Amino acid sequence: MFFGEFKEKNQDEIVLEEVGYTDILELLAVIYPCAYPITDKNLEVVLKLADRFIMPIIVERCKEVLKTSQKIKRPLKLWLAQKYNFPDLQIEYAKEYKNVDDVKKLKAEPEYGLLDDKTRSLIFDSITS
Template sequence: NNFVLRCEMDRTKLATGKAVSEEYTHGGFNWIATSEKSGDSANFAVRCVSDHKGPWKCEIEVGMHVLQPIGYFAFLSQEDHVFDENNFNKVVDFHYSWSSVEYHADIPNHKFAIEFRIRIIRTEKMEAEPGMFAAPNNRSDVILKIGEKRLHVSREFLAVHSPVFETLFFGDFAEKGKEEVEIKDVVYEEFLDLLHLIYLGPMEFTDRSVTHILKLGDQFQMERVLKQAEKYLTKTTGLDEMKKLIFADQYRLGSLRDHCLDSFTTLTQLTNKIKSSPDFALLSDAMKAAICERVAKLA
């Protein structure tokens, strides 16, 4: 998830006051960096663009380094930034004096160059696209209708992953043998995320998507999906521990429950969390008992 964009300015470009890096594709996004004269300064910007049709987000850490006459890049500054579908231009909060740019560009066999060393921290594409499910293919034999939208899938493949679908497609139900089956009580975009997960393998969960993946994994009794979501929840720092305990309680995720309780290393830390969280009342008696056991161990 690390890559470099470089802007270079020789004597020819110096006259225009502008420099642009080559466009670079990384992490599913298109990247470009620019440098432009503004008064007595050179302003720098990074641009992130996605072809994704729905909402998206990309959080980065960007460090800026300038080429020195002796041949190495010296560190200038570093900062974090979040791009999304409404905010894809970032004017970096660093201004380099234009006289310094001219100085570098005028040195024989040298040029002004700045590198943007970028690390992608996390990304979210908040709405999966139909892709392989939009039209019939050599592996599809049934249409799932969700609202007014349709998805082309394989009965057998879904049945392997879900006893609910196995019963629906191969049990003694009216849906057996139908070319089109209506799926109720699901959100199209959320169900599409589920299909991408089971068809294409491990997906990059987000704090947003894990909520509906858990719900659907439980609804369709997909144990492997629940385990993948549980693994993500043990690692993410974006969700409160009490929220994770609610997930563990609701979806019977024992490893997540133990992980969350073990994260409280002092009695004060745990009791303060309980007192400050309105979600504590939502927990089952069994989960409250597990918390009490942890309190006793820390006492």
């Protein structure tokens, strides 16, 4: 957006539509001076913006938080792994579903409706193997 061949390249000001002020502050805080932590509380906002603005280092930091967080619920972890194309985590989280009861609990979660066929297939493979 800022350095490639984009129309915004020569503009002095760029309007960031559909991005809230506090969300941008959260992203900027983790970039500079790089001391503000990415946590389970700000992970979704930072990951969404880092992906949107093509910031692979920040995406990787978010992935580490997703991988190590004990507070983020399993269905949300699975959906974020799917959404942001972390296939290793997607497979790992799908394997955490061991039986039909686990899948029934997952179906009661709002994230279930967001899971694509590939992710659902990974879960099915997990409970049938």
